[in-house]
Amino acid sequence: xxxxxxxxxxxxxxxxxxxxxxxxxxxxxxxxxxxxxxxxxxxxxxxxxxxxxxxxxxxxxxxxxxxxxxxxxxxxxxxxxxxxxxxxxxxxxxxxxxxxxxxxxxxxxxxxxxxxxxxxxxxxxxxxxxxxxxxxxxxxxxxxxxxxxxxxxxxxxxxxxxxxxxxxxxxxxxxxxxxxxxxxxxxxxxxxxxxxxxxxxxxxxxxxxxxxxxxxxxxxxxxxxxxxxxxxxxxxxxxxxxxxxxxxxxxxxxxxxxxxxxxxxxxxxxxxxxxxxxxxxxxxxxxxxxxxxxx
Numbered sequence: 001x002x003x004x005x006x007x008x009x010x011x012x013x014x015x016x017x018x019x020x021x022x023x024x025x026x027x028x029x030x031x032x033x034x035x036x037x038x039x040x041x042x043x044x045x046x047x048x049x050x051x052x053x054x055x056x057x058x059x060x061x062x063x064x065x066x067x068x069x070x071x072x073x074x075x076x077x078x079x080x081x082x083x084x085x086x087x088x089x090x091x092x093x094x095x096x097x098x099x100x101x102x103x104x105x106x107x108x109x110x111x112x113x114x115x116x117x118x119x120x121x122x123x124x125x126x127x128x129x130x131x132x133x134x135x136x137x138x139x140x141x142x143x144x145x146x147x148x149x150x151x152x153x154x155x156x157x158x159x160x161x162x163x164x165x166x167x168x169x170x171x172x173x174x175x176x177x178x179x180x181x182x183x184x185x186x187x188x189x190x191x192x193x194x195x196x197x198x199x200x201x202x203x204x205x206x207x208x209x210x211x212x213x214x215x216x217x218x219x220x221x222x223x224x225x226x227x228x229x230x231x232x233x234x235x236x237x238x239x240x241x242x243x244x245x246x247x248x249x250x251x252x253x254x255x256x257x258x259x260x261x262x263x264x265x266x267x268x269x270x271x272x273x274x275x276x277x278x279x280x281x282x283x284x285x286x287x288x289x290x291x292x293x294x295x
Contacts (some may be wrong), residue, residue, distance in 0.1 A: 004294040005033060010088055011289035012082040015226040015256075015264040020287050022264045023226035023257065025084035026051040029092055031067070031140050036074075038295065041070035046292035049224050052081040053091070062105035063095050071266075072220035073197070077108035077163030079228015079266075079281055082125045086113050099111050100170070108163040114280070122267065124282035127232025133159030136190065141169050144186035145202065151176040153204075155241040158192070160233035166199040166214075167191070168230075168237045174211050177204050184217035194214045201230050209252030210234065210267065212260060225257030226264035232279040236266050239275065246274035 001079070004256040009028045015024025019294065025044045031053035034042070048071075054087035055065040066085050068075040073082075082104060089095040095102055100117060103110045108128050116122040135156040142149045155169040160166060167190065173176050180202045182190075191198045197218035203210045214227040231254050250270040257264040264283075271277035 007031075007034065007293045007295065009293060011291070012084045012087060013284035013286050013288055014084040015228070015266050015287060016086075016211070017284040019288055021257075021262055022283075023080040023224065023262065024048050024288070025081055025083050027088045028053045029054050029088055029094065039067060040069055040074065042293070044071045047071050050075065050078050050081045050093070054085060054094070054248060057105045059105050059110065061103055062110055062285065063102040064089055065105040068106065069258045070219045070221060070243075072218075073282055074107070076166065077106050077111065077128055077229055079231060080283070081127060081227050082111055082113070083123045083228060083283050084285055085183060086115075086123050087121070090115070091287070098190065107178075116282075118283050120286075122282050124267075124269065124280040127279045127281060128162045129163075130162045130233050130236050131158060131281070133161065133165065134194075135159075136167060140190065141167075144190045145179060145180040145182060146178060147171070151179075151227065155237075155243070158237060160237055162229055162232050164229045165194070165196050165198055166230045166233060169202045169235060170237075170243065171202055171206050172205045177202050177211055177213055180213060182215040182217065187215070187217050193252070194247050199224075199227065199230060201227065203232060203237070203254070204233065206255070208255075209244065210226050210238065210254045211258070212254050214256065214258040223260050225260060225262035226266055226283070227256065228266060228281045228283070231266045231268060232270045235270060235279050236275060239270075246270065247279070248272050
């Protein structure tokens with residue numbers, strides 16, 4: 001029998017400044033010797049929304065490479081793993097703690113990071129290119145969410161993606177957001193002939209930005225406490241439909257995870273008119289666990 005290998009990992013809560021809130025993430029700061037199959041098995045074992053593995057970057061302009069897995073599949077890009085992994089890289093000195101800008105290499109490509117330093121740093125990622133897809137029937141959306149058509153705003157639900165295809169559905173109020181629910185069957189019915197797994201993001205506008213929930217049963221995520229990869233496209237969707245200002249330097253907050261007891265605060269910063277110079281998504285991170293896995 002071969003001897004066990006040990007791998008150190010940490011768990012952090014992302015998009016919060018309070019432990020046991022936000023979106024938990026496991027990070028393996030040194031993934032040397034862990035193959036693809038084992039990475040996926042580890043993510044399934046830990047059963048968090050995502051687990052990230054730090055690897056050497058293949059690009060000279062990137063400080064580190066990151067691979068991200070849900071319990072079911074590898075992701076091209078994900079927000080809270082990008083923010084949480086950046087925190088670990090800074091906290092462990094892999095990237096100098098006073099460095100305010102760097103780039104991470106992910107499957108989607110280079111992801112620029114900026115840091116507002118302080119006792120509890122605010123870490124920002126620049127959303128990758130946002131692509132717009134088809135719109136969806138409001139009645140069908142209401143039915144699969146267990147809602148009435150009257151619970152939806154007039155904005156046509158639409159597929160948008162910054163790496164993870166997401167259907168955005170605007171609802172009238174917080175009560176409708178809290179009543180919404182989606183299972184894997186509903187997800188399949190909703191997307192019709194679209195062949196890739198999807199996320200479904202429901203929200204309502206608020207005075208501070210948005211109150212949100214996200215379901216991704218096809219990814220093995222019943223509900224996600226915070227979805228950074230969908231928050232940039234959320235901003236683009238809200239700008240398109242006049243639900244938030246698209247003026248340069250606009251800032252707002254998406255509150256997510258509250259219904260499931262994991263309140264998350266996702267900061268959004270729109271650069272340039274209607275985000276033409278980038279949409280940044282930021283959040284705080286707090287450490288929770290340090291552990292050793294023996295395999």
